[in-house]
Amino acid sequence: MKKFLHSLFIFFIGLLIGAILTFNTLGLILGNILYMELSNPQLNINLTSIVNHSQDLTRINQYQQENPNAQKVALYTPYGDSSRELVGTFINNNSKYKKTIILIHGLYQNRSMCLNYVNIYKQLGFNVLLIDLRGHGESDGIITWGQTEIRDIDMWCDYLRNTKQQELIGIHGISLGGAFALLHSGLSVHPADFYIEDSSYSDLKGLYYNHLHSMIQLPNDSKILDILWIYSQVCMYWHTGSTLDKLAPLKAVAHSTSPTLFLHGSADTLIPPNTLQELYDNCRATKSMHMFKDSTHAQAISNYPNEYFNVIKDFLVNNHFTTIQN
Template sequence: MTNAEYYLIIAITLFFIFVLVVGIGYYFNHIIVHPKAIPHKRCQELEIELNNIKYKDLKQFDEGLVKRNIKLKSIYGYDLHGVYIPNNHSKKIIILAHGITVSLYCSLKYLNIFLDNGFGVILYDHRNHGLSGGKNTSFGYYEKFDLKSITDWAYKHIGNHITIGVHGESMGAATVLQYLAIDDRVSFAIEDCGYSNLNDLYEHRLKEDYKIKSRLLIKIADIITKTLYGWNFKQASPDQYIQMITTPVLFIHGENDQYVPTNMGKDLFNLKPGIKKLYIAKNAGHAEAYTNNKKEYQKQIESFLESINII
């Protein structure tokens, strides 16, 4: 074999390795920005099954509650779908932001907590979820502007003298924190099982889901995401914004969360300046803090809201 043939084989081998790595990175990127969303109706059924909802069950929510459908255009041109449930003309409003792959129906479990404490409630579907439009998911980077549009709707249609809070679960929690950094109209926030840093989360999920430990794959997926969709993982990481947030925040995380490690919630709590509170829910995995600790969860929220003179 000549030197030229030898170097050609090396070059071809390196090229195919490069193509393979980039291909895997592209596949990982596709999983991130195009999560397989659970159908809207199935989200209703899951909420009934997981949380034994009776008073606000499927039929009553769809047919019995006084509510107003929300449909507005996002600043990116797609439709946003939501539901507003008034509560005796209350000027206290909570906006509920659901997690990835589900829809607004998976926020129903929190409904009674806020209705019982005199809040009107707005639930809405993130972009690329439920009945909202949008062709991809950005883990809060674009979603934060949709949340701002929902807040704008509340001020326009409910009144300028309202008190608004936001509650987010998982990706919804990360969206809430990113949103707080661009809008100071919110009086309080509840952050439930959100991630702190996307690079760290994806490294953890890559290892847990695929038994792969590779920062290189994450970096390639990051570059592809920025090139194709205009955002990178750092830009959608709440720990990049948390120190700018002056809004009081209640941080909640399950003590056994293996999907978004519990330490991420603790890290966000430690980084945030100003008024804050941390509740680590016992015997709870990801997004199970309420499901496994209903009474304590409500008690923690009510105590937090009392401490900041909201209720």
């Protein structure tokens, strides 16, 4: 009888271990699928309704052809499992000042998107560098939600300092580009001199969590997505060495030391307008913020071009980054 009970105990222990291993193996498989899907353009388009214009280079190609001061630039990353080509356009303003603004586009766009912002900075005496994020436009790779993009931005800053001899560098990002700007402000060991973000999210986890919950049509009290999310972040850490929790602009700005301007539209339905106040409150650096009335996601420059210009000009003048007053 004792031998039978011992064998039964061993059997149930083995069954329990097998069940745990099976559950975790299945969780990791599904979690890895979810992580890979987060980098899938189609999933992001379904979740956000953003149209994929990442490969439409018509505007930037035309601009480079028509403007002799616009120079296409390519850098090669020395990190990761293989070298990646990063592509940008440097626009020389023929200014006596050695200062450049890096403009960073949104999700599934390319550097063409930022052409709308070029004249603002040219009027304020800046050279301009438009960049394609990895996996967008002419840049290689896939999006990693800031893990490798921070180092990519570091490379562009080094290029400006060492090759173009620029003495002052600012970064202006829109939507996803704004989030990467804020991540860079708090996580880079060599931050830029100032940052401007327009329509950034505060925490990508929360943004995707809500959209995924609705898309999969799970009950509000369901824990299925909670469990899958944990496994997806384990897989993300395995692939990239980080998680979306660590890549939150809300956390990054708490470590920023560079003056930062926060912009948002009050009619933004993709990223809630209260995100502006959350980011602003958590930032420990010199800061300013501005809400554009009735403006939708990342459309303030089109809705209120004069107001947009003046807000940026005032921020730069007040922080002594430009002396132009008109």
